[in-house]
Amino acid sequence: xxxxxxxxxxxxxxxxxxxxxxxxxxxxxxxxxxxxxxxxxxxxxxxxxxxxxxxxxxxxxxxxxxxxxxxxxxxxxxxxxxxxxxxxxxxxxxxxxxxxxxxxxxxxxxxxxx
Amino acid sequence: xxxxxxxxxxxxxxxxxxxxxxxxxxxxxxxxxxxxxxxxxxxxxxxxxxxxxxxxxxxxxxxxxxxxxxxxxxxxxxxxxxxxxxxxxxxxxxxxxxxxxxxxxxxxxxxxxxxxx
Numbered sequence: 001x002x003x004x005x006x007x008x009x010x011x012x013x014x015x016x017x018x019x020x021x022x023x024x025x026x027x028x029x030x031x032x033x034x035x036x037x038x039x040x041x042x043x044x045x046x047x048x049x050x051x052x053x054x055x056x057x058x059x060x061x062x063x064x065x066x067x068x069x070x071x072x073x074x075x076x077x078x079x080x081x082x083x084x085x086x087x088x089x090x091x092x093x094x095x096x097x098x099x100x101x102x103x104x105x106x107x108x109x110x111x112x113x114x
Numbered sequence: 115x116x117x118x119x120x121x122x123x124x125x126x127x128x129x130x131x132x133x134x135x136x137x138x139x140x141x142x143x144x145x146x147x148x149x150x151x152x153x154x155x156x157x158x159x160x161x162x163x164x165x166x167x168x169x170x171x172x173x174x175x176x177x178x179x180x181x182x183x184x185x186x187x188x189x190x191x192x193x194x195x196x197x198x199x200x201x202x203x204x205x206x207x208x209x210x211x212x213x214x215x216x217x218x219x220x221x222x223x224x225x226x227x228x229x230x231x
Contacts, residue, residue: 036222041224041225043118043207043222044157044205044222045221045222046219049219100145100147100162101159101162102147102159102220104159105156106156107156107157
């Protein structure tokens, strides 16, 4: 049973437009959420995170929104660039419970077309 | 900063053979994680260590899998005997200690692509 779900396996957007990647979770114990980005033949790299005490966190072109009541988070990339083309993983952790575990979604492959 | 180092990068072996994957975490990181990525299951945690001690191995698929961390700078993941369904990319990650013992960002190695024929 997947606790973190990324229901869109792929997403294609035009350069300069907004990319919105979505993630849903089922475990109410999750209180810390992260997005990782992965290029082919490389390991995932950390992109941005958000704690459950916030509903928004912004870092340059990347913004993560958290809706705790809906158990939903999203990653917005504005403006999208061809170099953003990668697989994006959503991850969640029950960090306040003292665990270091991350539970990952299956990923969404983003393609930004020039 | 060399990052997390994994070896080998690619491994092709025959069913029934023993496979050993190696990981060197980032110096100073005290937590180490082993993940497996497959198309069907995505990225799943197999086991993680804190200060060289296994903390959670609930993700280890079966007794054929074992992991060790003999010191702070080295860990191995062993599969014996290997089976075709073990074919996947195996990632190692490490992290720093965080506030009140909770860790923060995990840094991943480049992965080992394992193919079992």
